Each structure stands twice: as structure tokens, then as C-alpha cells.
Amino acid sequence: MENSPSYFHEFVQAAKGDLIVQPRMGFCAFSKMREGLSRVKNIEAATIGTITLDSFTRTGDFASAAKAIKNNSALNGYPIVSHGKARNQELIDGLIGTDFPIQVRHGCSKPEHIFKAIVETGIDASEGGPISYCFPYGKVPLKESIRSWQTCSEIFAAVEHKKYHLESFGGCMMGQLCPPSMLIAITVVEALFFKRFGIRSYSVSLTQGSNILQDIAALTALRLVGEKYLGPREDWHVVYYTFMGKFPETMNGARAIMRDSVVVAKAGQARRLIVKTVMEAHQIPTIDDNIEALELAHQDFHDPSTSLSQEIKPGMVEAIFEEADFLIDLLLNLDSKIEIAIDVAFKKGYWDVPFCLHPNNNNSALAKLNNEGFILWANAGKIPFPNHIIRNNFSKEKKLSSSELLMMLSFNQFKYDTFNQAETPVLQHVSC
Amino acid sequence: MKPRAVLTTIPSDSHNWNLIYMQLLLEENDFEVINLGACTTYEEVEQACLEFKPTVIVVSTVNGHGYLEGKTLIEKIRARPELADLPVYIGGKLSTDKNMSYLYSVELEQAGYSGVYPESRKTADFISELKALAKKAA
Numbered sequence A: 001m002e003n004s005p006s007y008f009h010e011f012v013q014a015a016k017g018d019l020i021v022q023p024r025m026g027f028c029a030f031s032k033m034r035e036g037l038s039r040v041k042n043i044e045a046a047t048i049g050t051i052t053l054d055s056f057t058r059t060g061d062f063a064s065a066a067k068a069i070k071n072n073s074a075l076n077g078y079p080i081v082s083h084g085k086a087r088n089q090e091l092i093d094g095l096i097g098t099d100f101p102i103q104v105r106h107g108c109s110k111p112e113h114i115f116k117a118i119v120e121t122g123i124d125a126s127e128g129g130p131i132s133y134c135f136p137y138g139k140v141p142l143k144e145s146i147r148s149w150q151t152c153s154e155i156f157a158a159v160e161h162k163k164y165h166l167e168s169f170g171g172c173m174m175g176q177l178c179p180p181s182m183l184i185a186i187t188v189v190e191a192l193f194f195k196r197f198g199i200r201s202y203s204v205s206l207t208q209g210s211n212i213l214q215d216i217a218a219l220t221a222l223r224l225v226g227e228k229y230l231g232p233r234e235d236w237h238v239v240y241y242t243f244m245g246k247f248p249e250t251m252n253g254a255r256a257i258m259r260d261s262v263v264v265a266k267a268g269q270a271r272r273l274i275v276k277t278v279m280e281a282h283q284i285p286t287i288d289d290n291i292e293a294l295e296l297a298h299q300d301f302h303d304p305s306t307s308l309s310q311e312i313k314p315g316m317v318e319a320i321f322e323e324a325d326f327l328i329d330l331l332l333n334l335d336s337k338i339e340i341a342i343d344v345a346f347k348k349g350y351w352d353v354p355f356c357l358h359p360n361n362n363n364s365a366l367a368k369l370n371n372e373g374f375i376l377w378a379n380a381g382k383i384p385f386p387n388h389i390i391r392n393n394f395s396k397e398k399k400l401s402s403s404e405l406l407m408m409l410s411f412n413q414f415k416y417d418t419f420n421q422a423e424t425p426v427l428q429h430v431s432c
Numbered sequence B: 001m002k003p004r005a006v007l008t009t010i011p012s013d014s015h016n017w018n019l020i021y022m023q024l025l026l027e028e029n030d031f032e033v034i035n036l037g038a039c040t041t042y043e044e045v046e047q048a049c050l051e052f053k054p055t056v057i058v059v060s061t062v063n064g065h066g067y068l069e070g071k072t073l074i075e076k077i078r079a080r081p082e083l084a085d086l087p088v089y090i091g092g093k094l095s096t097d098k099n100m101s102y103l104y105s106v107e108l109e110q111a112g113y114s115g116v117y118p119e120s121r122k123t124a125d126f127i128s129e130l131k132a133l134a135k136k137a138a
């Protein structure tokens, strides 16, 4: 392992011009996980392999994970800690390389065990962050997550000859219904956090929302905010996520939203896309489902009809940029140490993630969708936005009912499932 | 007095939206709701039952581990004599394989749940069942 190349970092550097596509894939059984990785490696598109971990490992319940391996029970991911070093090395043997990096995705707020397993296995990329792997993933206090993510960043940074890659998951808080400025602010601040603790290769993220024009504007704004705050351009890139919320249930509906995510990734110049599959609304996807999704994304990217011909409304990128810039600047001014500033920002409610039940989130800000699917602030809570931003964006809402909430959560599902009963070109439903 | 529901999930499940939705739905149907939030430990649930003396426990889980941890949870609850007869329901996406959902529902029911609602069953039917139960308790 000494002097082994930086697989992930070098692969991304070399793949310029193509959209790198990557699954979310994880199985409990060793043989299935290995088969999944090797099939992903062998498709034509530029792909990175993914090992998604199971919920027992995410929550530190290694005993239950070990029991599931022994009993051959199905889990929602690969229990990397419980399979152990020898098994893990066997898992990637002959597969990993600068032509096929592998990333571990795990949703864990205190991932020391996982990071040790990653390094020991010989993998050099993971995902997360002190906020984005804390708030949506349970009740571990933010402070503990921050401390742990500092340690984990340092574990990666300690290996001098190799650039380990960390991707911030900040672009996807709660999967849906979070205004893009908040997502951009979180992912960029997490990247600054990684940098501070020695990470030299990193990415910032954003997820597909529910209006293609807002999505492209947001992705463009993310790049610009990144350029303002982050280090040299060769150290980082932008990764896009196909919709992370309540997914269309029909195959055609799912494929259409997946295709629209490629449209956004292409127009907004993301370097990498993490795909979803037609099984998303239902259950853990099979290897075949994942392969289909990766091949489709690759084809869609090279299909000239996925190039957006429409103009984004003037001012839209600037408005999102300004909001995100305001939030980041506010946080950085709370303390010179970013790890303290993050904690203070949430404690004071200056930063607030709508609909997030985590005990350290203020949960007084609210978001809503308008008729066209734009995600807007419905109530700023204690976020001290300047007056002109408030005028452009907010309306005080009364308490939501369960059916109103479900309608908002199901906006994309309804839109794509209904629309795609008939065969119609993808971009026709875009409204300006 | 309003009927009271303790709303929970299983220890490994961090999904929020199902809990937020279920809380609103129960409140609209006149339940007072104690929402224990994501990733609840077995001890937290047992403690809440003893402390709040709920009319019913509602377990909502979607991460696919419900067939494992949902079972442990009900075994722990039923092992306490004072909770042996408490109505406890579970629903959501109970395993990672839809085709197994009927089998796992039967297993969970046999383990002690008063009712099991995999995705194939209607949430509206669950609510009518709860309302009938609340009426009886009143």
C-alpha cells in the first residue's frame, strides 16, 4: 500500500470532459458486494465504485451487523467494520485502481471505526461531514459529530504520500425541501472544515430539487460560491445527486427524473453524478437496477437533446449566490475556528435546516414549494437575512397539515409519474 | 382527556419524514403525540411507555431493518408485565425486499404486535383501527 497512487483523486483529474457516474450500492453479503463492484467497473461509462454501508454499522451496532453476516440476513448495506480487514481487502482485490476508484458512503456521525476500516482496506475516498452526516442520521449531538469528523479528517490527512478524497454530503440535507442556499452554505463550510484538518482532495455537492431551472441556477451558484471560498481548483470538484426525496414510483417516471438530473448536471457543469434507480421508491435496488441507471445516465449525458436550450431567468443565480454567501459569511464571523463557528451558528438558530428533528437544530425555519416546484423559505426562523432577501423570498405560513406536507413531499413523484404515462419529450414540462 | 400515542422508530433507522408525517396525522385524529425522533433505542421506548402511559405505541420504520429490530423491540416491550397488553403497531417499509413483506408481517404479528402495516396496507385503515381503539379506551 506504500506509495500507492491516489486512485480517486487521479481518476477525477483524468476524466475531464465526461460525466463520471456512480451508484449508491451496498449489500450485506460479501459475494454480492464483490459482484456489484466488478459489474460497475466493467460498464462502458466512466464509473467510480461505491460501497454503501448498512444502518447497523452507521449507528455503531457492530454486534447486530456481525449477527446478520452470520445468519445471512439482508441488510441495507455492506457492514465494512464487521466483515474485517482480510475480507475487505479480498473484496476490492484486483478491482480498485486509478481506472476504478472506490468510495465508501456511510451516513455516520461518529465514524472513527469506519475510517480506520477504509484506510486499512486500501480505499482512499469517503463521504460525509460534521453537519450533513449528523443531522439527518440520528440524535448524536452536533458537538460530538464535529469532534469526530475532525479526528476522521486527520486520519485521512495523516497519510502523506496519498491524497485521500472526502466528499461533503451537505448538498442533501433531509433529501428534499431545503432551500438551495442553505445546502450550498453547508457543503462549502464542510469543505472548509475538511481543508482546515488537512484534506487535500475534496468535493462539494448538491441534490436535484423540484424545478429544473432553479436546479441549474443553484448548481451554477454552488460553483461560484466554491470559487470564492475554496482552495485551488485542482483540489476540488462539484458532485450532483439525482433526486434524494420521495421518488416517482413508476419506471417511466423514475427514468424521467433521472434523466432530468443529467440535464442539470450537464448544464451546471458537475463533474460527477450519483445516480438513483427505478427501484428507489420501493426497496434496495439490485445490481441490475444499478447498472441500468449508470448506463442510462451515461447515454443521456451524451445525447444532444439533454443540453438545455432555455435561458435561466436573469438574477436567479445571483439571488441564490447572495443568500449562500450571506450564510457562509455570517458563520465564519462567529468564530475564527470553523469547528466552533458551526456549533454556534446552529445554537443561535442563525443556521437552521427546515423539517430537521435533530435536537441541535433550531427547527424554526420553514420551507415550501411554489406551484412550479421552486423551493422557497416559508419562514426564516431566526436566520438574520437582510431585508431585501426576506422581501424576495418569504411568506409566513400557518401550521402544515399532514396532507399538505405529503403533497409537498410528493411533488416530484406526482409530476413525473403522471406526466410519464404518455411518451413525451423530457424538457417540455419546464416552465419559466 | 385525549388519547396519547408514543411515536417511535427502531434504533438503526434515521428517517425523519415518516415521523413528521405520522405525528401530524395522529394529531389531526385527536391524539396527543410524543415523538421520540429518529434512531430511538429500545430503552428510550420502554422508558417513554412507563413515563407517559400511552394509549398506543406507533412504530414507523422505512430503512429495511424493521423485520429485525422491530421484532427485538416488541419482545422487549412484551417482556415487561406492565406493558404486556399495551397496543403496539408497526408500519412502513419493513424489509429490504418487498416480496418478503407478507412473511415478515406475520412474523412480527406473532412476536406480539397488535397490528402490522407494510406498505401494501392502507394508512387510512390504520387510523380507523386506532380511532376505534381510542374510543374503547375512553
Ligand code: B12
Pocket (backbone or CB within 6 Å): A024, A026, A052, A053, A054, A055, A058, A059, A076, A077, A107, A135, A136, A137, A172, A173, A174, A175, A176, A244, A245, A246, A247, A248, A279, A280, A281, A282, A283, A284, A285, A409, B012, B013, B014, B015, B016, B017, B018, B021, B022, B058, B059, B060, B061, B062, B063, B064, B065, B089, B090, B091, B092, B093, B094, B095, B096, B097, B117, B119, B122, B123, B126
Ligand atoms: C428521504 C430519504 C432519505 C433521507 C432521509 C432524511 C431524513 N433524515 O429523514 C436520507 C438521504 C438521509 C436517507 C438515508 C438513508 N436511507 Co433513505 N430514503 C429516502 C426516500 C428517498 C424518501 C423517504 C421519505 O421521505 N418519504 C416520505 C414519507 C412521508 O413517506 P414514507 O417514509 O414512505 O412513509 C409512508 C409509508 O411508508 C407509511 N408509513 C410509514 N411508517 C408507517 C407506520 C405505520 C404504522 C403506518 C400505518 C404507515 C407508515 O406512511 C407514510 C406516508 O404514506 C426513500 C425512498 C422513497 N420513498 O422514495 C429512501 C429509503 C427509505 N431509504 C433507504 C435507505 C436504505 C436509507 C439508508 C440506510 C441508506 C442506504 N443504505 O441506502 C439511509 C438511512 C440511514 C439509517 N441509519 O437508517 C431505503 C430503504 C430500503 C428498503 N426498506 O428496502 C429507501 C426505500 C431507498 C431505497 N430504495 O434504497 N434516506
